[in-house]
Amino acid sequence: MTEDSQRLRYLTLLSTKYPTIAAASSEIVRMEAVLRLPKGTEHFMSDLHGENEAFIHILNNASGYIREKIDTVFAGELSQSERADLATLIYYPEKKLPQLKAAQADLNQWYYLTLMRLIRLCRFVSSKHTRAHVRECLPESCGYVLDELLHAHFEDHDKKLYYETIVDSIIAYHRADPYITRFCELIKRLAVDRLHIVGDLFDRGPRPDLILERLIGHHGVDIQWGNHDVVWMGAAAGSPICVLTVLKTTLAYNNTDTVEHGYGISLRELDHMAQEYYEYSDLTRWMPRTDQRAQTTKEKLFRVAQMHKAVTVMMLKAEAQVIDRNPEFRMCGRDYLRHIDFEKGTVICGGREYPMLECDFPTVDPDDPVRFTARELDVLRDLVRGFRHSKLLQKHVQFLYSVGSVYKVTNGNLLYHGAVPMTADGTFARETFEGREYSGKALFDYCDRRARQGYFAPEGSPQRQAGQDFLWYLWCGAKSPIYGRSAMTTFERLFIADPETHREVKDPYYRLVNVSGTAEKILSEFGLTDEGSHIINGHVPVRAVEGESPVKGDGRLIVIDGGFCRAYHEKTGIAGYTLVYNSRGLTLRTHQPFESAARAIEEDEDISSSSEYIYTPPARLQVSDTDEGRRMRSLIGDLVELVRAYQNGSLRERELRS
Numbered sequence: 001m002t003e004d005s006q007r008l009r010y011l012t013l014l015s016t017k018y019p020t021i022a023a024a025s026s027e028i029v030r031m032e033a034v035l036r037l038p039k040g041t042e043h044f045m046s047d048l049h050g051e052n053e054a055f056i057h058i059l060n061n062a063s064g065y066i067r068e069k070i071d072t073v074f075a076g077e078l079s080q081s082e083r084a085d086l087a088t089l090i091y092y093p094e095k096k097l098p099q100l101k102a103a104q105a106d107l108n109q110w111y112y113l114t115l116m117r118l119i120r121l122c123r124f125v126s127s128k129h130t131r132a133h134v135r136e137c138l139p140e141s142c143g144y145v146l147d148e149l150l151h152a153h154f155e156d157h158d159k160k161l162y163y164e165t166i167v168d169s170i171i172a173y174h175r176a177d178p179y180i181t182r183f184c185e186l187i188k189r190l191a192v193d194r195l196h197i198v199g200d201l202f203d204r205g206p207r208p209d210l211i212l213e214r215l216i217g218h219h220g221v222d223i224q225w226g227n228h229d230v231v232w233m234g235a236a237a238g239s240p241i242c243v244l245t246v247l248k249t250t251l252a253y254n255n256t257d258t259v260e261h262g263y264g265i266s267l268r269e270l271d272h273m274a275q276e277y278y279e280y281s282d283l284t285r286w287m288p289r290t291d292q293r294a295q296t297t298k299e300k301l302f303r304v305a306q307m308h309k310a311v312t313v314m315m316l317k318a319e320a321q322v323i324d325r326n327p328e329f330r331m332c333g334r335d336y337l338r339h340i341d342f343e344k345g346t347v348i349c350g351g352r353e354y355p356m357l358e359c360d361f362p363t364v365d366p367d368d369p370v371r372f373t374a375r376e377l378d379v380l381r382d383l384v385r386g387f388r389h390s391k392l393l394q395k396h397v398q399f400l401y402s403v404g405s406v407y408k409v410t411n412g413n414l415l416y417h418g419a420v421p422m423t424a425d426g427t428f429a430r431e432t433f434e435g436r437e438y439s440g441k442a443l444f445d446y447c448d449r450r451a452r453q454g455y456f457a458p459e460g461s462p463q464r465q466a467g468q469d470f471l472w473y474l475w476c477g478a479k480s481p482i483y484g485r486s487a488m489t490t491f492e493r494l495f496i497a498d499p500e501t502h503r504e505v506k507d508p509y510y511r512l513v514n515v516s517g518t519a520e521k522i523l524s525e526f527g528l529t530d531e532g533s534h535i536i537n538g539h540v541p542v543r544a545v546e547g548e549s550p551v552k553g554d555g556r557l558i559v560i561d562g563g564f565c566r567a568y569h570e571k572t573g574i575a576g577y578t579l580v581y582n583s584r585g586l587t588l589r590t591h592q593p594f595e596s597a598a599r600a601i602e603e604d605e606d607i608s609s610s611s612e613y614i615y616t617p618p619a620r621l622q623v624s625d626t627d628e629g630r631r632m633r634s635l636i637g638d639l640v641e642l643v644r645a646y647q648n649g650s651l652r653e654r655e656l657r658s
Contacts, residue, residue, distance in 0.1 A: 069125055241472045336349070
């Protein structure tokens with residue numbers, strides 16, 4: 001088939017959607033106009049680590065964007081407390097409404113004022129969208145009424161009575177609450193076009209499952225997997241090592257609510273086994289970290305500590321077996337159970353002998369230390385079955401696969417969670433898997449493919465087993481672009497006192513990104529050469545309290561892990577960064593700790609945030625400057641050809657049917 005005939009075949013297919021010159025021309029005119037609109041707002045968040053309340057609040061306030069718009073529209077008209085009430089109402093309409101209504105002497109008058117204020121604010125935030133786009137965002141049940149009110153001109157005296165009658169009718173027929181709620185949701189929907197999550201939704205914080213439920217309902221989201229995400233993906237796929245790794249972290253942070261109540265996975269058999277083997281053990285060093293938000297008892301903490309130790313020993317056995325199956329992971333020597341001298345109470349680590357902090361291993365046979373006992377195998381099978389059969393977990397992991405990836409290139413920015421593995425001299429590190437070398441972008445692409453293999457390859461196939469092992473490697477492997485450190489020193493921190501063995505050496509990447517030219521080299525590797533391109537990175541918390549800046553690499557790399565998780569607040573001195581990219585440029589938002597949703601609702605307590613422009617483009621960005629704009633320009637070119645084909649007789653206009 002010649003190139004001309006292929007092109008004509010494509011235009012013929014295109015003509016089914018645009019069957020006439022008028023239809024094709026109208027679409028060209030529409031898209032040319034859209035290209036001139038301001039670029040939509042993108043919102044970047046990273047390292048959420050299960051902090052569901054803080055995440056939902058920042059999602060609701062769009063990193064302070066909505067409060068800024070309220071202040072712009074109502075400055076000088078509403079008091080500070082009135083603007084705070086309006087903001088909280090928009091963030092949490094269903095929970096704030098009853099509180100505000102109870103305080104009103106004249107409820108109907110309050111309804112009228114509130115609806116009018118929401119209409120004004122909604123019109124303001126929708127001003128850079130087409131009317132067609134706004135209509136798409138409206139709920140079907142009341143879309144016509146909302147559309148009329150959004151595009152009302154109350155200064156038009158001929159129609160003023162018409163619009164006021166609509167509002168009065170909404171109140172008279174007891175529909176004010178649902179209309180207020182829908183306006184609030186529409187404002188949040190129009191405030192942000194795209195949400196990017198740069199990794200690590202799971203672990204440490206209380207409810208990652210609630211975060212994922214919220215993300216599934218979001219209108220436009222993508223996720224770049226973090227190492228805490230891929231290990232949960234492996235657990236959902238049925239990988240024993242990933243199941244045990246997930247549970248070890250869960251128990252270390254006393255976060256059993258996620259597993260048991262969130263995902264409905266029973267820990268009963270594990271609890272029974274742990275009580276049997278560790279009832280009289282000294283568990284001081286195995287006690288979980290506690291969160292003041294979680295109500296617990298000493299008895300529960302003791303049982304969690306028993307399970308923590310039982311799972312850790314099982315995990316060490318499973319790690320050794322994965323290391324045996326995968327010599328290409330280059331983890332030989334990290335099968336530590338084989339390197340313990342149980343009589344002397346010592347272990348070989350890094351070629352040196354160290355005394356063990358404890359040698360209480362009732363389930364370990366010194367002659368075959370990585371063999372599971374029959375009881376452990378029964379418990380492990382029960383746990384794997386629980387993860388595989390959790391409908392909600394499977395739903396969440398399938399979502400992670402469908403909208404997620406190891407990295408993303410979007411609108412001139414490169415997003416990834418961890419690091420681009422590098423050598424000390426600044427070249428991209430080369431790693432061999434399955435007999436082939438990979439580095440730079442090729443390594444990222446390979447890791448993405450292997451991660452999907454672990455979940456989607458046929459059950460029981462060697463490919464599925466290999467893919468699941470690789471998901472664990474992505475969690476902790478030295479050249480994993482999602483991890484980016486020399487080793488996960490869990491064993492060393494638990495059993496060896498010498499702090500030198502606890503060090504997890506960062507990949508040279510983390511030093512080199514501050515060297516001039518490195519960020520540009522990475523961007524170029526992924527096909528980004530524009531001056532306005534940036535790397536948006538997560539994974540390693542920025543120690544703002546020590547003066548560390550999140551902006552690195554001559555301003556071309558931004559680390560937005562500022563310690564969202566409460567466990568990091570002391571280390572970072574803040575409670576996270578987010579990034580906003582709109583038509584004016586890139587703005588970094590620095591957030592202070594969030595107390596609770598309850599206080600936000602009851603006391604209008606917002607997250608205290610500060611803003612800093614990272615990049616301001618030479619001219620205000622338009623849709624034409626985005627990836628979607630480039631796709632539209634390509635389609636415009638195709639439609640121009642289609643019109644010519646109609647005009648020169650190469651194609652015949654199709655009959656329009658109603």
